Amino acid sequence: MKDTVRIGSYSAFWGDSISAAEQLVSLEGKNIDYLVADYLAEVTMGLLARHRKSPSGPKKPSRAGPGGYVSDFITFVWKRLIEDIVANGIKVVTNAGGLDPIALKEAIEAVAKDCGVEGVVVAAVTGDDLHERSKEMQAKGELLPFNYITGNKDEVDVYPGEEKKKLSLNAYLGAVPIAKALDAGATIVVTGRVVDSALVLGPLLHEFKWDVTKDWDQMAGASLAGHLIECGCHTTGGNFTDWELSANSPHGGWSNMGFPIAECKPNGDCIITKPAETGGLVTVATVAEQLVYEVLDPGAYILPDVIIDLRDVKLSQVGPDRVFVTGAKGRPPTPYLKCSGIYVDGYKITADLWIGGIDARRKALAVGEAVIKRGRKNIERFGLEDFTAVRVEALGAESTYGAHSTALDAREVCCRITAVHPEKQGLLLLGVELAPSATGNAPGITGGGAGRPHPSPNMTHYSILAPKTAVPAMLTIGTGDKQTQTTIPFAGPNHAKNEYPPAIAAAPLPDNNSEETVLVPLIRIAYARSGDKGDTANIGVIARDPKFYPYINQQLTAESVKEYMAHLAQGKVARYEFPGIQALNFVLTRSLGGGGLSSLNLDRQGKSYGQMLLSYKVRVPKGLLSNL
Known part of the structure; x- marks a missing residue:
């Protein structure tokens, strides 16, 4: 067993820097044990699903692979770095498989064969795609409401009605199938929808041989390490409140941002760092910001393999660009998996008009209101129903701040008009009213953004729960006659409840209340x-x-x-x-x-x-x- 496993993360989302993987491989070389990459988000799954359902299918030019995988992995990582990855003995774990991990597996193997590189063993983890089974599962009562705040019975996500056009439904699988793939000799593991942290927990389960039925604290710490590095530069100074420290950091600042590395220990603790001579910074503050990112209840951060209590996590600076992370506590997971679904709810359009001069904000809002009214008259003429939703914003006047705006007198704004309608035609009848505003409305209209807008499907996300017993993972490894497929059921408890630890008393105020x-x-x-x-x-x-x-x-x-x-x-x-x-x-x-x-x-x-x-x-x- 290794004393330390070093894992570098080069992708936070589909579209992250194409130089990130090369940075970690070239600067760290044999010092990296694993290269992990998160390409999937709720938005990403919708885009892949839309591509899969496109009438033109894979013939349409796209960065998605034929079956819905993220082909950027092949183009920008595997084809360019295959020899260095293999020569350095780096193993790769990524969810770039998207909606078709098997197709990505085959593409990886084809590149290796074309390059004459041997020793590459690719495994694909599937089973997360519930789209074809969703109707049957719903009929069986296996798709349950999801709640973002436990105990909040008023606001829950549910399975959409029959009238909605469903594009996808994917369960968030855990780390055990990834560990099993590595145990079986895989050097590259590609998955579909798994929880982001599983990309790190999986390799650590393989390396440290933790017991998935009782080593809760170790799995909690490893999952926290995965959470801290899965968003790439988020933990190395990207998106940081004190942004100038990051922008002006040594070695190029933002132009040469360092991607994160987690140095993981057998007890679940880790150190977060980055390659030397790269921009950005790793401090207690940058790591703390990523720690709170997209977390709901920190006392019950629910994952497929473990529930983490993050409330007593401690961060300490132990060297330049090195932060020690400890204190995560774990407990048995629930018997359910969170599932992410996408359905189409009509069509959406966004139109922009640039407006300058005195009273630009007021002019923009008046123009937007007039365009919406003219669009409504048009759809009435053609016997169509009203817009499902409309929104007019004056960008540049702090529209997102509402009553807190301090830029009401801005002299250059963008009038942004967004609308949803059940039919494309309804939005086309709105879009044609944009250009006439330049001659028939306010002074100072300088342009129409990207021209007349076109409607696109209004994809809508929802979350639900499914019992783990209904969603076994499938592991495919090897090629040809040596290819095997193995079903991997969840190994942990199936009946544990999300029992909350005691609440924490509010921190008292110091005895200086008389001070000014x-x-x-x-x-x-x-x-x-x-x-x-x-x-x-x-x-x-x-x-x-x-x-x-x-x-x-x-x-x-x-x-x-x-x-x-x-x-x-x-x-x-x-x-x-x-x-x-x-x-x-x-x-x-x-x-x-x-x-x-x-x-x-x-x-x-x-x-x-x-x-x-x-x-x-x-x-x-x-x-x-x-x-x-």
């Missing part, structure tokens, strides 16, 4: 990071110093955040504590206009919500700010 206080924006004393889960957003807020945490904890409540974000948060707001890193996490349901695929909002994935909340004013003792 000042009102400051939250960014003076905190960092923040936000992300999305369907139509739910999370905002993690981390104290810059432990001395600020009691004041943040006292003033930043679920109620105050709900009030501040009321123009966006249409559902409930729940607050959770991360006392180990002096942080709070807020979960906002119904806050993204439907989610990343179907939302009409400018920010469809809540990426700006954390930065928005950092403008919130908090009161702190004046003396605590003396060193800032």
